[in-house]
Amino acid sequence: QVQLVESGGGLVQAGGSLRLSCAASGAIFGFNNMGWYRQAPGNQRELVATMTNGGVTNYANSSKGRFTISRDNAKRSVYLQMDSLRPEDTADYYCNVELWTPQYRTYWGQGTQVTVSS
Secondary structure, three states, X not given: OOEEEEEOOEEEEOXXXXXXXXXXXXXXXXXXXXXXXXXXXXXXXXEEEEEOOOXXXXXXXXXXXXXXXXXXXXXOEEEEEEOXXXXXXXXXXXXXXXXXXXXXXXXXXXXXXXXXXX
C-alpha cells in the first residue's frame, strides 16, 4: 500500500517562507513525475510546480520566482520551498507522485494547509 505523507504547512505572515515535504512509503519500484498542486476554498485544484525524473521543472506563473520544487528519489520525497508568500497563496497543498508498484499509477497526498496572513 503506497502512501504519501505531507508536512510543513502552517500559518505564516505575508512575506514569510514555508517548506513543504512529501514522503512516499510502500512497495515502490520507481518514480516518474512529482509535483505540487493547491486548492483554495471555492476554487479548483491548480498546478503549483512539477519536476520530471530528469529534473525538468514547470511552474505556474503565480509560483515562478518565489517557489522552488526539489526531489530526492533516495528519500522518496518531493519538496516545495515557498518564499515571499502572499495571502493569495492560502490553500490546501497536495503532492502528486507518479510511480511504479510495478503498476504505473498516480498518487495524491492528503493535503497540508497553508495560511498566509496579511
